[in-house]
Amino acid sequence: MILRLWVALLALLMPLAAHATPDGYTRYFIGDRAAPTPGKRAPGLLLSGGGDWDLGAFRWFTAKAGHGHIVLLRASQGPELGEEFMNVVGGVASVETFVFDDRKAAYDPRILSALEKADGVFLAGGDQSRYVRFWQATPLSALIDRLAKDRPIGGTSAGLAIMGWNGYGAFGDDGITTPEALANPVGPAVTVVGDFLHLPHMQRIFTDSHFMIRNRMGRLIAFLAKVRMTGSRTVVGLGVDEKASLVVEADGMARLMAPAGTYAWLVEPSGLPAKAQLGEPLDYPAVRITGIGPGSAIDLRRLKVSGAAFSGVAKVSGGVLTGVPVPPAQSITR
Template sequence: MSRTAPTRHLATQAASQPANRLATRLVLGFGLLAGIALSGPAQAGKKPFSYFVTGDATAAVQTLAPAAPSLVLMGGGPDVDEAFRWMITRAGVRPGTGGRFVVIRATGTEAYDPYIFHSDANGSTTGPAIDGWVGGAALGLSSVETLVVPSLAAANDPGVSEVLAKANAVFIAGGDQADYIKSWKGTALDRTLQQLMARNVPVGGTSAGLAVLGQFDFAALRGTVTTDQTLSNPYNRYVTLDPSPLALTGGFIAPPALAGTITDSHLDTRDRMGRLIGFMSRLVQPSPSSAGSFGCAGGVLPATQVRGIGIGVETAVLVEGQGNAAPYSYTARRVTNVSTTTESAAYFLRTLQAPTACASGQPLTVLSVEVRKLADDTVFNLSDWTGLPAYHVDAISGALTSNPY
C-alpha cells in the first residue's frame, strides 16, 4: 500500500498550516546547511533526495542515551498517536531537552511532520495533544524531519546519513517495501540505521515500514500476494522473501528483538493470516524423517524457531527491551487510538511442527500453527513467547480449516 500521509490526518494537514508557521518548515533538495532554508523546487536537481523540517533542526539536543532498545510495530491504516509519544519518551526526550524525530520514506510528502510535532490543527506546541495529533513539541521535540529517499543514489548520499545520524527516533512510513529493499538495503542509509539501533535509538514502522522490520521480510518485489495465492502455492512467484535466497544473515534491518520473525500488516481487514502462515512455512528447513520429508525447500530454521507477528489496522505493538545491557529480554504491549473503530488486535504466531506438504506449485499443509491474540492491555513476553492464551490453526491442502482470528 502506498500512502502520502497518515490516514487520519489527510483532511487537516493541508488546511491547518497558518502562514506564521510556514517559516518553521524547511523544504530542501539536499542536506541541511547551517540551518539555511532553501526552496525545494529551486534546488531539486542538486541532490537525489528531499528533506523537510517542522521545528528547528539546529536546536541543541541534550537527551540521555536510551538504556535499552525500543521498536514500534504498526499495522497500517490510521496512525496510532500514543505509539509516537512512546517513541519520543523512550528516546529520552523531555520538555527542555530538545530532540529530533526523523521519518524516512521512498515516496510521499512531509505529512507526518506537523502531525507528530503539533498538538492540534492550530499548530499548538504546548499542552496535551488532542486525538489525531501527537504533540511532540510539548513533549520536548525540537524538530520533526522527513527524508524522502527514492533511490540507491539517494540512500548513499552523505546528506541523508548526515540527517539520519542525528535522529533521536526514526519512523519508516508506509509505501512499498520493495522500494526499501531495492533502494535502501546495503547502503549508507542502512548502515546508519544499524548504528542508531546499536545506540538503542527507537525505531518504528507502519505497513511497508513494518514489513521490513523482521529478521525475514516479505519483500513484495513482484507486487503483493493474497492468502489464497500463498496457501495454494507457497512458492508462488509473488511470494518474494528477503534475504533471497533465505539465509540466517543478510537481512535488511533485522533488530535482535525480532530474530526468527517475519511480520505482516493490515492483518484482519485484508485477511492476511493465511499468507503470514505461508511466509512462516517457507522459513522452516527441510527435515527428512522415517515418515517422509517435512519442511520447505530453502528454509533455514527449525519449525519451533519460526515466528510471525501480524498486526491489524490502527494497532501498534510497543516492543521494549528489558535490562541495562545486551542480551536484552523483550516485552510487547498493544496500543490504539481512543477513536478506533476496529478491533485493533495483534497476533503472535509460532510453527510447532514442520509443514507436511510444501512444494512449488502445490498447496500447503501445515498443522497446529500456534496463535496468540493481543487485543487488550496484556503484556506479552516476546523472549519466551508467553503471557497470552494460545489457540491453533491448521492449513490443509491450501485452506485454513478454522477462523484464524
C-alpha cells in the same frame, strides 16, 4: 503464474521513480533544528500495523526519543507524516523527512549524518519493495541497525514489514493475497527477504501489517512455510492490526496500545509444513495462534505471551485455512 513472473522481472528492470531527483531523494523539514533535545533518549521499537496512528503509542515513541529530533524515511509521497508527528503527535523538536527515489541516496553522507544526529528514526508506509531495493545492504541499513542500540526505531505498514529479520519483499506485486499465497507457498510470487534490518529482539520475527482487515493470516503462514523450508526453521509470525501498535522496551518486553477490537497476532507453526512444493497448495497441520490484546504482554526474547486475549490451533489443508481463533468480542456477536 507466467504473467506474474514477467511482472516481477519488469519491476526489477524498470526505473524506480518516474521523476528522479538529482541526489536520489527529496528532503522536507519542520521544527527547530537548533533546539536542544529536552529529555534522555532510550532504545525501543514501535511496531505499528498501519492506518490511523494510536497516539499513545506514538507519544511513547517520541518520549523514547527524548522529545527531540525525528528522522522519517520513506520512498513515496511527501512531508505529510512529518507534519503529523509535529502537529498531531506533538512533543518533538523537529522532524526531517527523506523521500527516496534512487538507491544512491542510501550512500549520501548528508542523509547518514542526519540519521546520526537523530534522536529517533521512523520508517513510513508505502511500498516495501522500494525499501528493499533502495536500502538493503547499504550504509543506511547498517546505520539503522547500529542506531537501534541507543534510540527508538519505529515503522508502520510497509515500514513495519521490513522490521523483522525476515519479511515480505512484495516485488512486482500489489500485495499477494491469502488464497494466492496458500495455493503456491514456495512459488516466486511469495517474495520473502532476509538479511536486511537486524533490529534487537526481532531475530525470529516475520512481520505483517493491516493484518485481519486485509485477511493476511493465511499469507503470513505461507511466508513462514517458505522461510522454514529455505532458511530459518524457527521463524514465527507477528501480525499487527490496523490502528494497533506494539511498543517494545529495551529488554524485549512488549505491550499492545490499540483501540478495542484490534490485536497483534503471534503465529507459530509446528515444525515444517507437511507439504510445501512448487505449484502445489500448502498443508500445515498445526499452527498455534495467540492474540495479544491491550491487557497482554509478550516477551520477544522468549516468544512468550502473558495474559493472552485468545489462543487456538489452526491448520492448512489443501491450501485452505481453518480453525483460526476468534477474538472474544467477535465470538459474542456470532
